[in-house]
Amino acid sequence: MDVFKELPVKKQAYMEMLFQNCTEEVKYYMSMAEVQENQTLIEAGERCSNIYIILSGKVTGIEWPMAGRPYFFKDYGPGDFFGEIEYFADLLNYRISVVTVTRCRVLIIPVKYYMEWLQSDAEALYLRTKENMRRLISQTADARKYLFIESRERLMMHLIRKYEQKLPLKKVLELRQSREQLSEEIGFSVKTLNRNIKKLEKEELICLQKGKIIITEAGYLKMKQQVAYHISGEV
Numbered sequence: 001m002d003v004f005k006e007l008p009v010k011k012q013a014y015m016e017m018l019f020q021n022c023t024e025e026v027k028y029y030m031s032m033a034e035v036q037e038n039q040t041l042i043e044a045g046e047r048c049s050n051i052y053i054i055l056s057g058k059v060t061g062i063e064w065p066m067a068g069r070p071y072f073f074k075d076y077g078p079g080d081f082f083g084e085i086e087y088f089a090d091l092l093n094y095r096i097s098v099v100t101v102t103r104c105r106v107l108i109i110p111v112k113y114y115m116e117w118l119q120s121d122a123e124a125l126y127l128r129t130k131e132n133m134r135r136l137i138s139q140t141a142d143a144r145k146y147l148f149i150e151s152r153e154r155l156m157m158h159l160i161r162k163y164e165q166k167l168p169l170k171k172v173l174e175l176r177q178s179r180e181q182l183s184e185e186i187g188f189s190v191k192t193l194n195r196n197i198k199k200l201e202k203e204e205l206i207c208l209q210k211g212k213i214i215i216t217e218a219g220y221l222k223m224k225q226q227v228a229y230h231i232s233g234e235v
Contacts, residue, residue, distance in 0.1 A: 001019055002016070002029075002088075003032065003055070003107060004016065004055070005017075006056045006078065006105065007053050007055065007056075007073070007078050007079055008078060008079070011078060011079035014079070014127075015079070017127070018124055018128070019124075020116060021081075021121050021123070021124065022087060022112065022117050022121070022124070023116065023117045024084045025113040025117070025203070026109060026114060026117050027139075028108060029109065029110050029113050030108065030109045031107075031108050032055070032105060032106065032107055032108070033105075034103070034104075034105055034107050035057075035100050035103070035104045035105075035106055035109060036100065036103055037100055037101065037102055037103050037134065038099065038100060038101075039099065039100045040098070040099050041059060041082075041098045041099065041104070041106065042083075042094050042096070042097055042098040043094065043097055043098050044062070044063070044093075044094055044095060044097040045093050045094065046093060046094050047090060047092060047093055047094075047110060048083055048086045048087060048091065048093055048094050049107070049110065049111055050083060050108050050109065050110055050111055051081060051083040051084060051103045051109045051110075051111055051114045052081070052082040052083055052098070052106055052107070052108055053081050053082075053106065053107040053108075053109070054076060054079065054080045054082075054104060054105075054106060055075060055078060055104075055105040055106060055107055056076055056078055056101070056104060056105040057077070057078075057100060057101070057103055057104030057105060058072070058075055058076070058077050058100070058101040058102045058104070058164075058165055059075070059076050059077075059080075059098050059099060059100050059101060059104060060075050060076070060098070060099055060101055061074050061075075061076065061096045061097070061098055061102050062096060062097040062098075062099060063095070063096050063097075064137065066082055074139065074142065075101065075161060075164070075165060081128075082094075082098055083111060084128060084132060085132055085136070086134070087111055087115055088129075101110070103198055107171050127207075141180070150230075151188055151192050151196050152196050152199055152200070153226075153227055153230050154186055154187075154188070155186060155193065155196045155197070155200065156200070156205070156223040156226060156227050157227055158176075158182075158185065158186050159200075159206065159213070159215055159220075159223060160220060160223055160224050160227065162175060162215070163215050163220045171216070171217045172214065172215070172216050172217070173214070173215045174209070174212050174213070174214050175212060175213040175215070176212065179193055179194060187213070197213065200223075205217050205219045205222055205226075206219055207219070
């Protein structure tokens with residue numbers, strides 16, 4: 001299907017195999033949308049009425065687990081689906097919010113016709129069940145790692161994610177967010193954030209210009225190496 005031609009080669013092949021026997025209703029009712037940067041694609045708590053597939057661009061997932069504080073837990077890109085897990089779990093509403101990090105092109109399929117197709121296509125259902133299980137296992141492992149690491153490593157992981165969100169467009173990234181916004185995203189106090197920012201600056205992993213955090217390619221690579229070592233012992 002031409003709609004998937006923007007995807008990387010492996011994901012394009014996967015989509016072609018998945019959709020090879022999709023119903024005429026799916027083909028008829030599917031639509032595409034262009035969504036600008038920093039827009040809410042899915043709002044947590046809204047009725048789960050559509051399946052969303054990212055064709056190009058990057059988005060991030062946000063949860064509000066306790067005390068109303070957001071948890072920015074993972075980035076997603078081309079080939080990723082939203083809305084399936086809620087339906088499989090008999091949830092009526094979306095469990096996370098999805099916000100665009102860059103301009104995105106999105107395929108939208110009404111959940112009614114999408115699920116009617118999967119129920120009649122054993123091969124497609126198997127492919128999606130397998131992929132969703134892999135995704136859930138990966139997310140659980142990532143969340144467990146994040147829970148037990150120190151605040152310095154948590155900050156580095158967040159800065160690495162921020163840098164990678166802008167690749168390949170920028171080699172030097174200036175974060176324009178306030179300390180309050182950053183502390184909210186990471187999940188610890190402004191005081192703890194400032195203390196760890198000073199540590200990273202002293203270690204020459206980041207730079208500060210008029211209070212703004214600057215991440216260079218060299219700093220990004222050093223932080224990524226350190227985080228890999230602290231989490232898994234890899235060098």
